[in-house]
Amino acid sequence: MTQKGRIRVALVGAGGWGYQHARVFAARDDVELCAVAGRTEARTKARAEQFGLRAYLDIDDMLAAEKPDLVSLSLPNRGHYEPTLQVIRAGYPLLVEKPLVFDLSEAQTLLSEAEKRDLFFAINFNHRYAKPVQLAKAAIDAGQLGELVFATWRFGGEGGWGGHPQANLIETQCHGFDMLEHLCGPIASLAAEMTDMTGVGFSTMALSLKFANGAVGSLVGSYDSSYAYPETHRLEINGTDGRILIDDTVKRYRFHRAGEETGEVWEAGYFNDLDREFHRTFDRYLEKMLDAFKRDAEPPVHARAGYRALALAWAAIESHESGRRVSGIVCV
Numbered sequence: 535m536t537q538k539g540r541i542r543v544a545l546v547g548a549g550g551w552g553y554q555h556a557r558v559f560a561a562r563d564d565v566e567l568c569a570v571a572g573r574t575e576a577r578t579k580a581r582a583e584q585f586g587l588r589a590y591l592d593i594d595d596m597l598a599a600e601k602p603d604l605v606s607l608s609l610p611n612r613g614h615y616e617p618t619l620q621v622i623r624a625g626y627p628l629l630v631e632k633p634l635v636f637d638l639s640e641a642q643t644l645l646s647e648a649e650k651r652d653l654f655f656a657i658n659f660n661h662r663y664a665k666p667v668q669l670a671k672a673a674i675d676a677g678q679l680g681e682l683v684f685a686t687w688r689f690g691g692e693g694g695w696g697g698h699p700q701a702n703l704i705e706t707q708c709h710g711f712d713m714l715e716h717l718c719g720p721i722a723s724l725a726a727e728m729t730d731m732t733g734v735g736f737s738t739m740a741l742s743l744k745f746a747n748g749a750v751g752s753l754v755g756s757y758d759s760s761y762a763y764p765e766t767h768r769l770e771i772n773g774t775d776g777r778i779l780i781d782d783t784v785k786r787y788r789f790h791r792a793g794e795e796t797g798e799v800w801e802a803g804y805f806n807d808l809d810r811e812f813h814r815t816f817d818r819y820l821e822k823m824l825d826a827f828k829r830d831a832e833p834p835v836h837a838r839a840g841y842r843a844l845a846l847a848w849a850a851i852e853s854h855e856s857g858r859r860v861s862g863i864v865c866v
Contacts, residue, residue, distance in 0.1 A: 540563075541564060541565050541603045541604055541827065541828070542565075542566045542600070542603045542604070543565050543602055543603065543605070544567075544568055544569045544604075545559070545571070545605075545606050545608070546570075546571045546572075546596075546606070546607040546617055546621070547570075547609045548570055548572035548573075548581040548582075549609070549610070551608045552570075552572075552581070554608075554816050556570065556587075558816055558820050559820070560585050567585060567587060568588065568600050569582075569590060569600045569602070570582050570588075570590070571589075571591065571592065571595075575589075578590070578591060593617055594624070597626060603627065604626070604627050604827060605629070606628070606629045607630045607631065608631045611696060611701070614631070614633070615640045618630055618635075618644055619643065619647065622644060622647045622651065622653060626653070627654035627655070627827065628648075628653065628654070628655060629657070629658060630656070630657050630658070630837060631658050632657060632658060632659060633705045633708050634837055634841060634844055635840075636698055636700075638841075638845060638848055641840065641841045641844050642841070644837065645838065648837065654826075654827055654833060655833065655836060656834075656837065657833075657835055657836070658819060659712045659713075659819075659835045659839055659840075659843075660816045661709045661712070661783055662716055662819070663816075663822070664783045664815045665784065665800065665809040666784065666785070666787035666800065667713065667717075667783070669787045669789075670769075670778045670780060671716070671717060673776075673778060673789060674717055674771070674773075674778075678773075678776055678791075679772075679775055680773040680774035680775030681748075681749075681775075682719075682747060682749040682772075682773045683750075683774060684750050684751055684772050685714055685718050685751040685752075685769070685771045686751060686754075686769070687714055687751070687753045687754070688753075688754045688768050689709070689754075689756075689768075690738070690754070690755060690759030690766065691756075691760055691766055693734070693756075693757025696735075698735065699730070700735065700847065700851055701735055701757070702738070702755055702756065702757045703736065703739055703755065703847045703850060703851070704844065706757070707739070707753060707755040708840070708847065709843075711753070711842070711843040711846040712839055712842075714743070714753070718747070719745055719749075720745065720746040721743050721745055721746070721863065722744050722746040722863075723743075723859050723862075724741050724742060724849055724859065724860060724863075725742045725858070725859040726739060726851070726854040727740050727741075736854070737757040738756040738757070739753075739850065740754050741753040741754075741853075764782075767781070767782050774792065775791065775792050776791045776792055777789070783812060783815075786799065787800040819834075819835070823835075845863055
């Protein structure tokens with residue numbers, strides 16, 4: 535911490551979503567954003583100049599010179615492992631982006647190395663902090679839906695090959711796995727169908743889910759669709775006493791009690807840009823994360839959630855390849 539009690543934060547990553555990291559940290563009075571490390575000189579210098587930071591092309595050089603309290607990493611999806619391990623082994627608390635990694639053994643190594651050093655290790659599943667999701671969580675926890683019976687998640691848009699045949703499942707539908715378990719509890723088993731008909735890996739999949747509490751569910755994900763479509767994302771949770779619908783993560787929340795045609799609807803008001811904009815879910819997440827960091831508490835979303843989402847993704851891959859339902863999915 536600085537003499538003024540501000541958290542000294544250094545960034546790793548000068549790309550598109552890395553801008554959101556810089557934006558949110560730089561806007562906070564309790565943070566001193568000091569430096570950014572990137573892979574290319576031009577982009578890293580541009581980001582540093584944009585936010586008044588010092589620029590580095592080597593993570594170790596940045597850590598040695600800046601000695602931050604917290605390191606925030608936002609890198610290309612396939613490039614998470616080595617830089618994250620580098621920061622952990624240097625002994626710095628950290629926030630990482632999803633997916634944690636693509637390989638389960640690498641994920642286990644990261645968790646184990648962080649645990650040995652008793653490090654604060656957070657992952658950014660910011661969808662949890664959308665206003666409709668928070669309303670849904672509160673309603674479920676209050677028992678307004680009764681016993682949960684089924685849940686459906688659909689999320690699809692444009693995507694690319696990304697160098698991995700299961701890119702959509704691992705790097706995008708991790709949000710679906712995390713959200714469904716956040717709201718409905720652990721997934722006990724699953725069965726998967728996938729298609730590679732468009733030639734860019736298994737870019738569309740449909741999963742059948744069974745929750746530990748007895749409810750069932752489905753997950754449909756795709757990179758063969760478009761984020762421009764209305765209702766790109768939809769989540770439905772149905773219980774014995776009511777139903778919740780969430781449209782496009784931040785757009786709308788709806789709740790109906792069983793048997794009633796009149797329901798409750800939330801949508802952001804005219805001046806409520808904070809809850810209307812998807813990127814602002816990161817602002818709300820960071821508020822909770824930094825509060826936990828200051829209190830020396832566990833992150834509100836620990837990196838273990840990233841391992842769990844990855845384990846579910848690999849269970850889906852196993853199901854698709856074997857043609858069988860997979861159960862006993864590991865949880866750390």
